Amino acid sequence: MRVKNLPLAARQAKIRDRFVDHPGVSIAALARQFGVSEMTIRRDLSALQDKSHIQRTHGGAVLTERMMLEFDYRDRRELNRAAKCAIAAEARKLVAPGQRLILDTGTTTLELAALLKDGQNLTVITPSLAVASELQHARGVQVIILGGIIREGSPDLTGPVTEHCLDLFGADLAFQGADAIGLDGTIYNSDLRLARVDQQMRRVAERCCLLADHTKIGATTLARNGSMAEVDVFITDRGSPPAALRTFARLGAKVITVAP
DSSP: OOOOOOOHHHHHHHHHHHHHHHHOOHHHHHHHHHHHOHHHHHHHHHHHHTTTTTEEETEEEOOOHHHHHHHHHHHHHHHTHHHHHHHHHHTTTTTTTTTEEEEEHHHHHHHHHHTTTTTSSSSEEESSSSHHHHEEEEEEEEEEEEEOOTTTTTEEEEEEHHHHHHTTTOOOEEEESSSEEETTTTESSSSHHHHHHHHHHHEEEEEEEEEEOOOGOOOSSSSSEEEGOSSEEEEEETSOOOOHHHHHHTTEEEEEEEOO
């Protein structure tokens, strides 16, 4: 589809986005699409390369690894976004001024982080670089980033160093996500290292709140990290299977459902 007469910044942003699905697109094709000269497209690509968004190739360009990661994480954040935002809004009600919070690496906890910017005298402990970035300018929030190894494909820290750092702290409330939750209440992570970190978070926090939309329920992944019996509050959306929610409640979790 041809797009003409875009402002410079908008055109460059659309050119960058074009490489997500069409990594081999040529300068000539871009010039036709945006109704500008090939020389203009070359200048646009040079500007994007200077920002480390793309890497020039013969006759075109490809996204840098950094931008591929950014787009992948953006896509994951957008998946079931309405449900995630509703779950995060309900979780925000549990937070009181002066509390010490742990936020894990999930995209739903990232939505919660965005709602904590107006917090008063809060401390947020997190292994998520995305959560830390979201809260870095929040005046009433002290952010503590846990150390560790950056996980490939995600802006997260994990591993033995992360577990050791968690031992230094105590928290009032840990907010966690899950890659999957079995119908029997078993909680799963796709990464064994994340499973160990999540277990440690629950040990150092007085209470745990699990945040997960309905798509996570009834599935399994690589590593078990615990059970709903270890969770104080479970917040999900109304698409979750009622029988599973009854099982989770019998295990001891307070179940809250929200409408997206």
